[in-house]
Amino acid sequence: MSRLMTRLTPRRPMIAVVGNAKASPETDAAARETGRLAVDHGYRIVTGGLGGVMEAACRGAHESERYHEGDTVAILPHDDPRHANPWSDVVIATGMNHARNALVANADAVIAIGGGAGTLSEIAFAWTLRRLVIALTLPGWAERLAGAPLDYRVRYPDIPDDQIFAAASPAAALQLVTARLPQYSKWGRAFPAATA
Secondary structure, eight states: OHHHHHHHSOOOOEEEEEEOSSOOHHHHHHHHHHHHHHHHTTOEEEEOSSSTHHHHHHHHHHHSTTOOTTOEEEEESSSOGGGSOTTOSEEEEOOOGGGGHHHHTTSSEEEEESOOHHHHHHHHHHHHTTOEEEEEOSTTHHHHHTTBOSSSOOSOTTOTTOSEEEESSHHHHHHHHHHHHHHHOOTTOOOOGGGO
């Protein structure tokens, strides 16, 4: 009976936390709080597995009272799992270099914190993959793109305010995830013909 019940347990959504590999004290603190709050809210996190925002988010996840082994997933650009930050539970060493950003962005939602070119690519992949994207308004690409659609696409005709949602704090970002994720999680939806 226990095994059957485990199979029927819903999958816990994955939240990608993306941002600078070398974080400022401000982005480091925001990433750490984001990781903790994500696990507090019952989500798992996925990162690129290296330092900076990625490491801070994983560390924050471990600080949650609801943390369980497996709550932090690292998708590395390298082929050596030893490159992962020490707070990574599940390490996927892809050897794909920056192409691994598409895998990170394929989470249920993406929270961007600051960020340079790598973060920009993860935001673009998430947008193209029709994921919920939230940007903390801290210096970097996240701040520049917050509050507007990334391009002309009508990703979801039934979500008229679809955009890269702006959040002033990690708490606001998690509130947006909780409120908005059900709109973006309707797996199996047909892609609108106009987005091709």
